[in-house]
Amino acid sequence: MTPLNRRDFLRSSALATLAAGAGARTRIALAAPEAATDNVLVFVYLRGGIDGLSLVPPVGGNLRADYEQARVATRVPASGATGALALPGSGGLWGLHPRASGLHGLYQAGRLAIVHAVGMVHQPVSRSHFDAQAFMEYGLNGQAGSEGWLTRHLVSGGLPANVAIPAVSAGAITSTSLLASTETITMGSGAEFRLDTAPWGWNARDNYNPAPPAAFQGMVEVLPALWQGSSPLEAKGRQALDALALIRPIDFAGYAPGNGAQYPSGALGDQFRMLANLIKRPELGLRIATVDYGGWDTHNGQGNPTQGYDYFGIRVEEFSRALTAFYTDLNGAGAGNHAARTSIVVLSEFGRRVLENDAGGTDHGYGNVALVLGGPVNGGQTYGSFPGLATNQLFERADVGVSTDYRQILAEVLLRRLGNPYLDHVFPGLSTYTPLGLFADGTGLAPVWGGFDRLFDNGFEVA
Amino acid sequence: MSSLHAPTLDAARRRLLGLLPATLGAEATAMRRPGKAPLDPAPDANPAQPSAVVTPPALVRWLNRASFGATPALVADVQALGASDDARWQSWVDLQLNPTAIADPEVDARITPARYPTLFKTLTQLWTDHHGETANYGVRMRPVSESECAKLVRATYSRRQAFEVLVDFWHDHFSTFGWHYDGGTVFPHWDRDIIRAGALGNFRQMLGEVTRATTMMYYLDLRSNRRDGPNENYARELVELHTLGAMNYAGVLRPDDPSLPVGTGNDGVAVRLKYVDEDVYNATRALTGWTIRDGHWQFPGDNDGSYVFRPGWHDNYSKWFLGRFIQSYKGETDGELVLDWLAAHPGTARHVCTKLCRRLVADQPPAALVDSAAALFGQLWQAPDQLRQVVRHILLSPQYKAAFDQKIVRPFAATAHALRVLGADFTPVWDNTATWTTTEEFTSRLQGTGHRAFYWAAPNGYPDRQSAWSSSGALAMTWKLLTRLVELRQDRNNASSPFLADIVAQTQAALPAGSRNANAIVDHWAQRLYGHAAEPGRRAVLVDFMRQLAAAGDELDLGTDTWNLNNLRLHYTQSRLRTLVAMLLCSPEFFRR
DSSP states (O other): OOOHHHHHHHHSHHHHHHHHSTTSOOOOOOOOOOOSOOOEEEEEEETTOOOHHHHSOBOSHHHHHHHHHHOSTTOOOSSSTTSOEEOTTSTTOBEEOTTOHHHHHHHHTTOEEEEEEEEOOOSSOOOOHHHHHHHHHHTSSSOOOSSOHHHHHHHHSOOOTTOSOOEEEESSSOOGGGTTOTTEEEESOTTTOSOOOSOGGGTOGGGSSSOOOTTOOOHHHHGGGGGOSSSHHHHHHHHHHHHHHHHTTSOOTTOOOSTTOOOOSSHHHHHHHHHHHHHTOGGGOOOEEEEEEOOOOOSSOOOOTTSSSOHHHHHHHHHHHHHHHHHHHHBOSGGGBOGGGEEEEEEESOOBOSSOOTTSOOOBOSOEEEEEEETTBOOSEEESOOOOSSGGGSBTTTBOOOOEEHHHHHHHHHHHTSOOOOHHHHSTTOOOOOOOSOBOOSSOOOOOTTOOOGGGTSOOOOO | OOOOOOOOOOHHHHHHHTTSOOOOOSSOOSSOBTTBOOOOOOTTSOOOOOOOOOOOOHHHHHHHHHSSOOOHHHHHHHHTTOSSHHHHHHHHHHHHTSGGGSOOHHHHHHSOTTTOGGGGOOHHHHIIIIITOOSOHHHHTHHHHHHHHHHHHHHHHOSOHHHHHHHHHHHHHTOOOTTOTTGGGGHHHIIIIIIIHHTTSOHHHHHHHHHHOHHHHHHTOGGGOBTTBOOOHHHHHIIIIISSOGGGBOOSOOTTOTTSOEEEOTTSSEEESSBOHHHHHHHHHHTTTEEEEEOOTTSTTOEEEEEEEOGGGOOOSOEEETTEEEOSSOTTHHHHHHHHHHHTOHHHHHHHHHHHHHHHTOSSOOHHHHHHHHHHHHHTTTOTTHHHHHHHHHHTSHHHHHOOSSOBOOHHHHHHHHHHHTTOOOOOOOOOSSSOOHHHHHHHHHHHHTOOTTOOOSTTOSOOSHHHHTSHHHHHHHHHHHHHHTTOBSSTTOTTSOBSSOHHHHHHHHSOTTOOBHHHHHHHHHHHHHSSOOOHHHHHHHHHHHHTTSOTTSBOOTTOOOOOTTSGGGTTHHHHHHHHHHHHHTSHHHHBO
């Protein structure tokens, strides 16, 4: 029984050439990066444990009554000028933080879905940021590991043979989700990600116009020769140099966002702008991106929307504006509609305790909301069953419980949008697939349990 | 359902595709994925050179991890300390672990009250002058800005190098975000009176100082921890990050869960070996009332930022912590007991020593060394020089001496090492004007690497593994910064301002006229930057770059820097020399530890 991805490989021209002359160095004609799917997943991580009950507060029924018992200093009003924005399709129960007006528009347009009571289901539960983030991003059901879940997806996801830039981790230090990936470019700013500080005369050939004589080799051209060798350090250096070479021709400084998108100033807006630029260049083949946005660990002075200074609200607004601008930028017409193939999943390591503390803040909790956004998303509704806010409905009588395993959200986007059926290779230990229906089914694939061929696990070695 | 895109063949893409896979081969490649062919080097680049990892001389290797980088002068100093490398090393370590006895004239000349006034202010002065400053943000945050400047000055110029390495370690271990709006205003107190004062002393003592420190009180909210409104942020990180560590966390379990192991503390008393969340909550209760005089509405006259215990805020009832009982009505003693028991816990010894060994030896610290260091840490848990002795044990161990190529230098340390070996003259200073100064450019580039000083937002501190710092972003941004150092001037806005390090002048001073050929230049700078000769393959690449179309032994004219694309040996010769040095800095030899 030939595994699916081997068939895919054999279909491609690259492999056909290989089959003809295995062992020989073969020049492969460059083709456009064909894809089983060219969908993109942007994985956004809100570090610190965002207070989901403030981002998506209950506005009706018993939920509201329980909420108001527990939350005073951090309370989001149910209505009014500083009140929650109503979420149709939530049975009149839920609203969105008033400073997330951009996200609210996307929800009303059916592009944003909200999932309740999401979290990790392994025992014992952890309230350590660092453990919880790591567990979520390793995806090993409560074990630490050495590679991220997205790294395992890139290995098993059947990407075509000639993708230039499959994955980007926005920031300076690689996201744990992409740990150990040899094909991820980690960069905080595309415009800065180039070697351009050497003395002008000897920096690079492309400093000159017209091109210099062929014998001229600047630092950019020579440095790779100094990183040859087989030690792990040298391998990482060559990866960095390859990444620099790939990014160098791309114009970031001159990039103009499309469709009237206005990114907020700051690192988050800059990173989304950078990613939009890359996504709009399908020849690069970008499939996976990770973005971090932290500062959510509001033990103290969390704030609420009725206050002049609302720390939480300020962060929500920046977040909402950045995501909305990103979607808008991608949402062009016709061939410019990149939003149609882009899915964004937003997670945080845990929610916060229902009962606020007396420092105007909240402490570590368990279940939390997840946001899912993009062209392929069945938005404009809430998903997942919310366990309730009465004390006897809470985890450890303190936290929102978990009714949706976060892996099911990611499994669904992997299967229906990215075309990767090897769910238990990406999430070892996962044995059931119970999608919520968040994503339009673009692939028609079913999970293939235990089906990933290990021969392809470590690289395509030619004899 | 596939959806194919037919990209337009614009010029950029054509050029990009020219760099893409052209061959399949069996050699290991850089950005590799199953089925994806490796990236070919550009056709006219230098051919790949075979290379082996060069092992530097012992003293260079050992100094590189216990200092901010070996220099020829430092190596010469150490060689004069004994008849064998082991003897020299032991002498140097013992001298270094008594830092107050080491004169430090270069640092004293640069770190002065005139240049960095905030570093010489008391907590009370900082509180008044800066915490009280609400109009001018630059003035308000001057203390952390100057702390950042001083850190670079010390790393570059101090003769107390091992001490500075350890201070850097403890700043990461007890990490705070220096630019916290409140905590940053008194940052010199944190750096000088807490971290620097405690780095070679007793861990329990340092725990007490850290817990009471104003900067930490703000950063992890302990000042808001009251019995009528507990705040568990500090207690969690105290246990999870500062002492027992996540390695000893058992998760959300009952404290009497039978699966939880029990052992003996280094104080001889039974203790639960792993902690659960209930321990965090009880530690929170024990530390209620530990606060600062910050003008709280209940005590408006108390407003100088200093530590105070508020009995009226303290949860007086009994607590259980790690299986041990804390009696009711003992006030401030509750928190002291929590700190005592954590300091005496074998899990703390193991966690702290694992981190020390990771910093000093290898990303995967050798188990036997962690064991012996943790045992010593535990035995000495009440000794005033506990940390000095534990560090001495690690630095003199066979594992320390044998380790090589087990770590990557982190961006801040790589930068300080570069400034040291280039003989740079750089004293960063605070600036509150609209001008973009050299200091500000430097700081901004360091921030781009991800390793700007005191700039890590989370309390777990900067990572300490090759997997974090060999990412494409960290390496690329560090290469950019190191390269910039050879061009940077004292005043970046003045083209005739002297270089931070005048590479050309130093080369001319080191190599008399008649010996300024590519061979000699490369050999001189490689030996100087690395402490050993360049590996032959790399040396050939560098010599070829420096000589261009001259012979390797031909004299080069280092007095000119003009265009000459028709005769590359004359093309921007001085710039070429500086670029050569930049490439030496951006090579694996400079990053390997």
